[in-house]
Amino acid sequence: xxxxxxxxxxxxxxxxxxxxxxxxxxxxxxxxxxxxxxxxxxxxxxxxxxxxxxxxxxxxxxxxxxxxxxxxxxxxxxxxxxxxxxxxxxxxxxxxxxxxxxxxxxxxxxxxxxxxxxxxxxxxxxxxxxxxxxxxxxxxxxxxxxxxxxxxxxxxxxxxxxxxxxxxxxxxxxxxxxxxxxxxxxxxxxxxxxxxxxxxxxxxxxxxxxxxxxxxxxxxxxxxxxxxxxxxxxxxxxxxxxxxxxxxxxxxxxxxxxxxxxxxxxxxxxxxxxxxxxxxxxxxxxxxxxxxxxxxxxxxxxxxxxxxxxxxxxxxxxxxxxxxxxxxxxxxxxxxxxxxxxxxxxxxxxxxxxxxxxxxxxxxxxxxxxxxxxxxxxxxxxxxxxxxxxxxxxxxxxxxxxxxxxxxxxxxxxxxxxxxxxxxxxxxxxxxxxxxxxxxxxxxxxxxxxxxxxxxxxxxxxxxxxxxxxxxxxxxxxxxxxxxxxxxxxxxxxxxxxxxxxxxxxxxxxxxxxxxxxxxxxxxxxxxxxxxxxxxxxxxxxxxxxxxxxxxxxxxxxxxxxxxxxxxxxxxxxxxxxxxxxxx
Numbered sequence: 197x198x199x200x201x202x203x204x205x206x207x208x209x210x211x212x213x214x215x216x217x218x219x220x221x222x223x224x225x226x227x228x229x230x231x232x233x234x235x236x237x238x239x240x241x242x243x244x245x246x247x248x249x250x251x252x253x254x255x256x257x258x259x260x261x262x263x264x265x266x267x268x269x270x271x272x273x274x275x276x277x278x279x280x281x282x283x284x285x286x287x288x289x290x291x292x293x294x295x296x297x298x299x300x301x302x303x304x305x306x307x308x309x310x311x312x313x314x315x316x317x318x319x320x321x322x323x324x325x326x327x328x329x330x331x332x333x334x335x336x337x338x339x340x341x342x343x344x345x346x347x348x349x350x351x352x353x354x355x356x357x358x359x360x361x362x363x364x365x366x367x368x369x370x371x372x373x374x375x376x377x378x379x380x381x382x383x384x385x386x387x388x389x390x391x392x393x394x395x396x397x398x399x400x401x402x403x404x405x406x407x408x409x410x411x412x413x414x415x416x417x418x419x420x421x422x423x424x425x426x427x428x429x430x431x432x433x434x435x436x437x438x439x440x441x442x443x444x445x446x447x448x449x450x451x452x453x454x455x456x457x458x459x460x461x462x463x464x465x466x467x468x469x470x471x472x473x474x475x476x477x478x479x480x481x482x483x484x485x486x487x488x489x490x491x492x493x494x495x496x497x498x499x500x501x502x503x504x505x506x507x508x509x510x511x512x513x514x515x516x517x518x519x520x521x522x523x524x525x526x527x528x529x530x531x532x533x534x535x536x537x538x539x540x541x542x543x544x545x546x547x548x549x550x551x552x553x554x555x556x557x558x559x560x561x562x563x564x565x566x567x568x569x570x571x572x573x574x575x576x577x578x579x580x581x582x583x584x585x586x587x588x589x590x591x592x593x594x595x596x597x598x599x600x601x602x603x604x605x606x607x608x609x610x611x612x613x614x615x616x617x618x619x620x621x622x623x624x625x626x627x628x629x630x631x632x633x634x635x636x637x638x639x640x641x642x643x644x645x646x647x648x649x650x651x652x653x654x655x656x657x658x659x660x661x662x663x664x665x666x667x668x669x670x671x672x673x674x675x676x677x678x679x680x681x682x683x684x685x686x687x688x689x690x691x692x693x694x695x696x697x698x699x700x701x702x703x704x705x706x707x708x709x710x711x712x713x714x715x716x717x718x719x720x721x722x723x724x725x726x727x728x729x730x731x732x733x734x735x736x737x738x739x740x741x742x743x744x745x746x747x748x749x750x751x752x753x754x755x756x757x758x759x760x761x762x763x764x765x766x767x768x769x770x771x772x773x774x775x776x777x778x779x780x
Contacts, residue, residue, distance in 0.1 A: 197344060198223045198757065200244035202235060202266070204253040205747075206755060208596075209269075209333045211618045213250055213340050215657035222344065225757030228748055229254040239264055242757045246347040248340055249300070251328075253279070261300035267310050267343050269336050270296045271328065274312050274360045275367035277305035282324055282332065283373045285317060286395035292364050293317050295335040297343050299354050305369075308354035311342040314363055321391035323415075325398040326546050329596075334616065334673065378402045382428030383443040390416045390447055398465075398513070403455050406430065406440065406468075407475035410458050414465060415450030415512050417493035422446040430475065434482040435495060435523065436467030448493065451512055464555050464743050467517070495520070496527050501683070503690040505536040505587070514547030514601055517556045518566070521573035528580050532587065538690035539584065541608065542592030542682065545675040548617070549601025551631070558743040563736065564728045571630050571724055574600055575717055578632045581607040582713060583706070588689045588698045592682045593667070594675060599623050602666075603631035606640055609698050611667040612685050613658050614678045619666060622653045625742060626735030628723035635709065635716045641665050653754060 199222050203210045206226055217224045227238040229252060239247065239260045247266040249256065256266055272281035273294030285293045294314035299307035313335035318327070346352045378396055380389050382404075393416040396402045401412030407430055415437070425431055425441045432439040437450040452472070453465045461471060469476060496509045507527055511520055531539050543549065552570040560566030581589055581604065591608035598620035605611055613619075621637065623629035629650075637646040641664050649656075661667045671681040688694060706713075726732045740746070 197245040197347060198242065199225075199344060200239065200242060200247045200264075200757065201226045202229060202247050202249045202252060202256065202260075203227070204229050204251070206752075208329055208618075209250045209336055211620075211655040212333060212337060212616065212657065213248070215618065215655055215660060216337060216341070217344065219657070219659060220341070220344075223757055226751060226755035228751040228755075230747060230750060232257040234750070236260055238751070244757070246344065248343060250336060250340070255304065256300045258302065265347065266300040267297050268300050268305070268307070269339060270298060270305055271332050271336070272296060272305075273314055273362070273364040273367045274309060275357075275362040275364075276370070277368070278370035278372065280370060280373035282327060283378075283395050284370050286321060286324060286327070287373075287378070287392060289321070289391065290317055290364075290366075293332075294364060294367075295332060295339055297339040298357070306357055308356045309360045310346060310354045311339040312360075312363070313338050321387070321394045323394045323397045323546070330545060330675075337616075375403045380404070381443075382440070385444045386418055386442040386447045389442055390418065393449075401453055401465075406438070406449065406452065407472045409472070409475075410455040411471065412453040412455050412465075413449055414452065415448075415468075417448045417450070419446035419448050420489065420492065430472070430479065432480050432482075433469050433476050436469045436517075436519070438468045438472060438476065462559050464558060466555055466559055470556070470559070496523055498527055498531055500534060500536055502687075503537045503695075504683070504686045505531045505534050505539045506542065507531050507539060508542050508544070510544035510546070511549065514543075514550035514595065514597065515553040515555065516549055516551065516570075516574055516577075516601075517553035518570045518573045520553065521570070521577050525573070525577050525580060528577065528584070532580070532584055536587055536690070537692070537695040538588040538590060538686050540590045540592050540682065540686045541581070541605075542679070543594040545594050545614070547595040547601070548591075548593045548597040549604050550598045551600030551604075554625070554739050555743050558739055563739070564731075567728045567735075568725070571600075571721070571728075574604065575630055575632065575721075578604050578607050578636075579713060579717065582632060582636065585699060585702055585706075588695050588702075590682075590686050590689055592686075593617060593619075594678065596620075599625075599627075600629065600631040600633075603629070603633040603636055606636035606666070607632060609702055610669070610685075610689055612669045612671055612682055613661065613667045614675065615658055615670050615673040617658060619656045619658075619661050620653075621656060621666065622650045624653050626731075626733040626738040627727050628720065630717065630720040630724050632713065632716055632720070634720055635713060639705070653752075 199217055236257055236259050247264050250269045274296050292314055297311040298309050301307040315331040315335050378392050380392050393402045393413050397414045401414050404413050419439050422441045427441050427443050429441045430438045437448045439446050439448055449468045451465050452468045454461050454463050495511055499506050557563050557567045589608040591605040591611045593613040596617040602619050602621040658670045671678045727735045
C-alpha cells in the first residue's frame with residue numbers, strides 16, 4: 197500500500213512507524229504539517245491509499261480528508277477528546293489509558309473508530325514524554341498496523357464514535373490543560389508536586405517560583421527528608437539539579453526554562469543550576485560522579501554483579517553536556533579499574549544518547565567554544581570505550597539514540613538494544629560529526645554502507661540495525677524485562693572463555709587499524725572546527741531552529757514517498773566492502 201504519514205515532526209513514534217511500515221513492504225512517505233497548501237499538494241501528487249497522522253497537533257485540511265481516507269492516532273481511549281489527553285490522565289492518576297485510531301472529520305477527535313488499544317498506566321508518576329514513547333507508542337503501533345490492514349479490506353467500515361464502546365470510564369471531551377490546572381504549592385507533598393511536573397514533561401512544563409524567579413519546571417525526582425526549612429527553599433545542588441523543600445520533604449528539579457513574560461535568559465530548557473547560578477552561591481554541592489545516596493535518582497551510577505560491572509546513565513533527553521561527559525568519563529575510569537571481566541553501559545528507557553547538549557551550547561556566551569569543549573569531552577568518552585581492553589564492553593541501548601549517541605555505542609564490543617527503539621546514525625545539524633565515527637561506523641557496517649547511512653540521513657529500527665550489523669542483539673520491549681535479559685546477555689559475555697575471546701579480538705582489531713585512533717579524531721576535529729567556528733554549513737542556524745523548535749519550512753526530500761529501504765537493498769546485493777576504511 198501507499199501510506200502517507202502526515203506529522204508535526206519526524207521523530208519518536210513517526211520514525212518508528214516509518215521504519216515498521218516500510219519493513220512490512222509498504223511504500224511510505226512523510227509530509228510535515230508545514231502549511232495547508234503543501235499538505236494538499238503532497239496528498240494529491242502522491243495519491244496515497246491511506247493517510248495516517250500519528251499524534252498530529254494540527255488540523256488536517258478539509259480538502260485532504262474529504263478526498264483521502266485520513267486516520268488520526270489520538271493518545272487517548274475511545275471517547276476521550278482534546279489536546280491534553282495524557283496530561284489529564286497522569287495528573288489524575290488514572291489506572292488505565294489508551295490510544296484510538298479515528299477517521300478525520302470536521303470536528304476534532306470525533307470521527308469514526310478504526311482501531312483502539314488500552315494499557316495500564318504506571319503506578320508511579322512517570323514523565324509524559326516517557327509514557328508517550330513507551331506504552332502509548334506501543335499501543336499506537338498496534339493501531340497503525342491494524343489501520344493499514346483494514347484499509348486493504350473493501351468491506352471495512354469504521355464504527356461511528358456514538359456507537360463505539362467506551363472501555364475506560366470517564367473518557368470524554370477535555371479542555372486544553374492550562375497552567376492554572378497544573379498549579380501547585382511548595383507546601384504540598386512531594387509526590388503531588390512530582391506528579392504535576394511529570395504530567396507536563398517534556399512540554400509545556402509547570403510554572404512555579406524558584407529562587408525568586410518565574411520558571412517552567414521539568415525533570416522532577418524525589419529528594420531526601422528536609423525538616424525545619426521553609427517549603428520552596430533551594431537547599432543543595434547536585435550535577436545541575438537543585439534540591440527544593442516541600443511540605444513533607446524535598447524534590448530535585450533537574451531542568452527549568454524561563455516562563456513566558458520573563459526576560460531572564462534564553463527561553464530554552466536548561467539545567468536548573470545553570471539558570472539559577474546566581475541564586476546558588478554558597479550552597480552545598482555534590483562533587484563526585486557516583487555520589488548520589490542509595491534510593492535517590494542519579495543520572496550516573498555504578499554497581500557490580502559478580503564478573504559484570506554495570507555503569508548506568510540517564511541524561512535528560514539523551515543530551516550529554518561537557519560536564520556530563522566528564523562525569524561519565526570519570527565513572528568509566530572507575531569501572532575500568534575494577535576486576536570485572538565485562539562492563540555494561542546501560543541507559544534508561546527514554547534515550548540512550550543523542551550526542552552533545554545543543555541547548556547548553558546555544559545558551560553559552562560563546563556557543564562555538566562551548567560546542568568545541570563539548571565535542572572534545574564526548575570524544576574522550578568514546579575513545580575510552582573503544583580502548584577499554586581489560587573488560588568486554590556491552591552497550592545496553594535501553595532507549596533510542598541519534599548522531600553522536602549512536603557512534604558512542606558503536607565503540608563497544610557488543611551492542612544489545614531494547615526492541616522498539618530507533619537509531620539515527622548520522623549528523624543532520626550542520627556538523628560533520630566526530631565521536632570516532634570514522635572508525636566505529638565502518639568497522640560495523642563497512643565503508644560503503646557507512647557512507648550511505650551518513651548521506652541518506654534516515655532512521656533505522658532495531659530489526660534493520662541488526663540486519664546491517666549496527667547492533668548484535670535485540671532484547672524485549674518491556675524495560676524491566678529487557679534489563680533481566682541484558683543481565684543474562686552480559687553474564688554470557690563475562691564467562692572466562694567468551695570474555696577472553698572477545699578481548700583478544702578487540703586487541704587484534706586495534707592493532708590492525710589503518711590509522712591510529714588519534715588520527716581519526718584529528719581528522720574529525722579538523723572538520724568540526726570549520727563547522728563550529730567558521731559556520732560553513734550553518735551549524736548556528738540549524739542549532740537555533742532545533743533548540744527553539746522552529747518548524748522546517750518544507751519537508752526534506754529524503755522523506756518523500758519511495759520503495760523499501762535502499763540501505764537494506766544494498767546490503768542484500770552484497771556490495772558493501774568489508775574493512776575499516778575511514779569515512780570521508
